Amino acid sequence: MSSSQRVVYLTGNDVLSDPRVLKYINAALEMGLEVKALGVTRSGPGFHTVFEGCDVTVTGVPQGFVRRLASMSRQLGTVWRLRYRSKAELFAARSQVTRWRASAAAHGGARRAVLGSLAVAGRVTVALVGAIGSRSRSTSTKQVHDDADHRRQVDALLTQSGFRWQKVVPHLVKDEKMIGPLLDSLEPDIIHVHDVFMLALGAHARERARARGRDVTLVYDAHEYVRGLTNLPPELAAAYTQLEGEVIRETDAVITVSEPLARSLQEDYQLPSTPLVVLNAPRSRTSEKGFQTLRKVVGVDGAPLLVYAGGVNFARGVDTAIRALPELDGVHLAVVTNRVNVVVNSLIELAKELGVDSRVHLTDYVDPQLVVEFLADATVGLSTLLRSPNHDVAITNKFCEYLQAGLPIVTSDTPAQRDLVERYGVGEVYVAGDVHSFVEATRAVLADTDSYRTRIAKETGLRHQLTWAAQAGLIEELYVGLVGELRGQRTATGDK
Incomplete structure (x- = not known):
């Protein structure tokens, strides 16, 4: 058996789709640790694979009748409401109606009839309820109200004596029955839980190990x-x-992704110390000969090129950038994303309606280690998040990637990212969701791009902090503090 300490990463996803987890795996392997990863998928069978020397086991969840029934119940609840509390809920309802319509077209017989009827009735409901909501108050006021109302509802539920998370998300209990024995068999020295979904599972595994006389360390990584x-x-x-x-107060260490989120966690749970901040910094390497950068892929040579890189959903606010293009003559927008979902299709339709579709370009993700090089010949990096309590404390992957690529940033006024942009002068800030404000901020950057790039280049300390090598050093310090000297043979990949 290896003399190295063993770390097991637990995720509520399929592991391979989570860039943060993959970077941790790489960092732990470089430290000489023996690394395993366990995850779960609800969209297909489980699988086992090896990623950079790490055994990855993903458990599949059968899609039985009860689960399909629960899924249909959620779909109906998304559409049929007395009111939509936010633009996000309204958009989710419209998206569900679109999926029913598409599914009806793809099937025949009774299924087609049922789905078609749902789509027709849903379209009427969305039109009526959505119209009522749109007349009720302005977007900005409504969003503030929605967030506060959501928080009050959450707090009220938490004070109910009969409220138990196990009843709301019973699949997490079932996950533990499947994954718990496998985790026990791996006999980890460190259980590192990514995101909240597997947190109870990790805590229970530590309890079982300690009952058998094994000392196991539990780390929680709040994404x-x-x-x-x-x-x-x-x-x-x-x-x-x-x-x-x-569980959080029972862990041996808490990690999170930004200083504001670290402070919020400490305040909410009265933690004895502030969680360690490990930023979502990019892990980079040099490309092979013939690698094509963003401009070559989308076919934009000398024109100004804005780029949004990341997942797309309503709350990401990418529509703000598209709505601004009619006011930004000659400016192109590249959306680098991993799948064309309902939201992406709606953005394409919006671009056509506005007559700017020839200036909007979709392209797929590249190897995560090549993102910085891929983006570097764009003009401006965009972070278009709409305001929400979660977004307000976020420092996103794309934010770090843009700065590593030397790109000036135009960001919405989510406080964590706004503060960094204003402190270092590396871009401009606009009011989230406000097209006019976005146009002004973008014009300001485009008018003086070289000055912003020069400031970014001079901020060597910031740019080093935003490398994965710097973040990996923090993780190693934490692990050493928890389990003592790391005994394995160190490796090096040459990544930055």
Whole structure:
């Protein structure tokens, strides 16, 4: 058996789709640790693979009748409401109607008839309820009201004596029955839980190990501000918050993604110390000969090129950038994303309606280690997040990637990113969701791009902090503090 300490990363996803987890795996391998990763998928069979020397085991969840029934119940609840509390809920309802319509077209017989009827009735409901909501108050006032209302509902649920997260998310209990024995068999020295979903599972595994006389360290990596996930139904946000609250103080260490989120976690749970901040910094390497950068891929030579790189959903606010293009003559927008979902299709339709579709370009993700080089010949990097408690404390992957690529940033006024942009003068800030404000901020950067790039180049300390090598050093310091000297043979990949 290896003399190296063993770390097991637990995720509530399929591991391979989570860039933060993959970077941790690489860092732990470089430290000489023996590394395993366990995850779960709800969209297909499980699998086992090897990633850079790490055994990855992902458990599949059968899609039985009860689960399909629950899925249909959620779909119906998304559409049929007395009111939509936010633009996100309205958009989710419209998206569900679109999916019903598309699914009806793809099937025949009774299924086609049922789905078609749902789509027709849903379209009428969305039109009526959405129209009522749109007349009620302005967007900015409504968003503030929605967030506060969501928080009140979450807090109210948490004070109910009969409220239990296990009843709201029973699949997490089932996950533990499947994954718990496998985790026990790996006999980890460190259980490192990414995101809240597997936190109880990790804590229970540590208890079982200690009962058998093994000392196991439990680390919790909070990727998001769970209490502030206003895109989730209040009951679900409350369930995850309760789960987090039951375990977080019992962990040996807490890590998170930004200083504001670290402070929020400490205040919410009265933690004895502020969580360690490990930024979502990019892990980079040099490309092979013939690698094509963004401009070559989208076919934009000398024109100004804005880039949004990352997942796309309503709350990401990418539509703000598209709505601004009619006011930004000759400016192109590249959206680098991993899948063409309902939201992406709606953005394409919006671009056509506005007559700017020839200046909007979609392209796929590249190897995560090549993102910085891929983006470097764009003109401006965009972070278009809409305001929410979770977004307000976020420092995103793309934000770090843009600065590593030397790109000036135009960001919405989510406080964590706004403060960095204003402190270092590396871009401009606009009011989230406000097209006119976005246009002004973008014009300001385009008018003086060289000055912004020069400031970014001079901020060597900031740019080093935003490398994965710097973040990996923090992780190693934490692990050494928890389990003592790391005994394995160190390796090096040459990544930055």
